[in-house]
Each structure stands twice: as C-alpha cells, then as structure tokens.
Amino acid sequence: MTHGKSAPLAVFDLDNTLADTAHRQRFLECRPRDWDAFFAAAPHDPPLAEGIALARASAEECDVVYLTGRPERCRRDTLDWLAAHGLPRGRVYMRRDGDRRPARRTKLEILRRLARTREIRVLVDDDELVCEDAEREGFTVLRARWAAQSAELKVAQEREGRT
Secondary structure, eight states: OOOOTTSOEEEEOOBTTTBOOGGGTHHHHSSSOOHHHHHHTGGGOOBOHHHHHHHHHHTTTSEEEEEEEEEGGGHHHHHHHHHHTTOOOOOEEEEOTTOOSOHHHHHHHHHHHHHTTSOEEEEEESOHHHHHHHHHTTOOEEEOOSSOOOHHHHHHHHTSOOO
C-alpha cells in the first residue's frame, strides 16, 4: 500500500532481516571469498517469517522502503525476490557497485537523506553496528534477531563493505 508523502517510512534491511542467507554463507567462508556466487544465490533465499510479517504489518500505516548493502548489480534479483514473497511495494536503496564503505556508513547516509523530507517510524536491521549508529542519531530501531548470526557476514558488512 502506498500512503503518500505524508506517511511515515518503515525502513527494512534485506539480508537476515527479510531473507535468510544461511544457505549462501559458505561462499564467504572460503578464501578468497566468492562474492559472485554469494550474490548469485540470493534469489534462492528463504523468507524469514518474522521479518515478512512485520513488513506487511508496517505497510498498513507506513510506506515501506528497503535499505540494503547489496550492490546495485543485484537490483533485478532483489526486486523479483521481494515480489515473489508478497512484500509491500517500496523503493529499494542499494549500495553503488564498487562502494566498499561499511554498511553503517552507507545506510546512515541514506537514512539521514530520507529523514530530511519524511518521518522515519522505524529501521529494522540485523546489523548491530548499523542499529547502534542509527539509535545514536535518534532513529527508532528494531533489531532483527530472528536469523542465525554469521561472523563471516558481519566482517563482510563492516570491514569489507560488501553487503
């Protein structure tokens, strides 16, 4: 449901918030990491029921947008995945191809930009560092703790700026 420019935003991360990435973590455990295979497997991510239900419920009062560290080259697969799982329509903000800044920097930059013109009701994300920084800046955060945590994904998000 689209509410218009006056509706608040509910901002959702994708990986390990809406999409279960456990089946593709193996591509990050090898050296060198196989990023092409990691992202190529994303269309096969099972949905995370808790995140999906929360996104659908949020759409009743908010415009839903998606904020991911996935690179822009994954846009078509990402849009197809969202549609296939019946998620609310909403703009998808992705990392520019080649952008290796930490997720907490890239995501906070976009959140600040969105907050200039819209109220952000909530950010839902599994990345602890993103959540901490967003809270420090005054955003309401819901930590997505319903997926298994991966040390390799955490390193990728923070140190390698890959997702």
